[in-house]
Amino acid sequence: MPRPATADLEALLRALVDAGVDFIVVGGAAAVIHGAPVTTQDLNIVPLQAPDNLARLLGLLTRLDTRFRPVRVDRDIAPSAEHLAGQGQLDLITQLGPLDILLRLHDARAYAELLPRSREIVDGDLAVRVIDLDALIEIKRSTGRARDAMVVPLLIAIRDRATSE
Numbered sequence: 001m002p003r004p005a006t007a008d009l010e011a012l013l014r015a016l017v018d019a020g021v022d023f024i025v026v027g028g029a030a031a032v033i034h035g036a037p038v039t040t041q042d043l044n045i046v047p048l049q050a051p052d053n054l055a056r057l058l059g060l061l062t063r064l065d066t067r068f069r070p071v072r073v074d075r076d077i078a079p080s081a082e083h084l085a086g087q088g089q090l091d092l093i094t095q096l097g098p099l100d101i102l103l104r105l106h107d108a109r110a111y112a113e114l115l116p117r118s119r120e121i122v123d124g125d126l127a128v129r130v131i132d133l134d135a136l137i138e139i140k141r142s143t144g145r146a147r148d149a150m151v152v153p154l155l156i157a158i159r160d161r162a163t164s165e
Contacts, residue, residue, distance in 0.1 A: 003067075007043045007097030013128050015096065019060040022048040024111060024118045025130045026102065026139065028151075033121055033130050036154045042098035047084075048111045049103065054084045057101075064094035106143055133159040 009029055016023055025033060028040030047057055061079050068077045069091045079101075083090055087110075090101040104110050117135035120127050131139070137155045140148040 003093045003095055004097040006041050007099065009043055011096045012043045012094070012099060014126055015060060015064065017126060017128065019056050021057045021060060022053050023129065024114050025128055030131050030136050031151055031155060034133055034136065034155065035158050036151060038151055038154065042100050044100045044102055046102050046105065046111050046114055049085065054081065058084055061092070061094070064096060066092050066094045069093045069098065105139065
């Protein structure tokens, strides 16, 4: 089945929420949710690595016919429970587009360490947990990637505008 090159963020978020998966949105999608005028190709999440949560996540990934990116004829690998129990980053493609599961950030923080630095954001009937702006700015500054550094001034402006209102 064909998989889109760009994530349908709302559909992916709704699928995760409807499946009962506990996760925190990070990366470019978090910047978008906070109102940054940027685009992103994928959804980056940090899931809670509790066994029952990982089982719900794996069930959803299976229903979305998920594979590791890039999908090639000689490498058509579906994520497994063992992959989700690891500590790295899983670059996946689903029927709803790219989904990156970060089991640990580049600085080794996982869900438990990020939870106090996140907040729930509600849009209509969809409520998702998103990394807060200060933490997102810290993360983007610390990756050493040019594309992350370029977003930092936008995030600071959004944060400063919100605190002055």
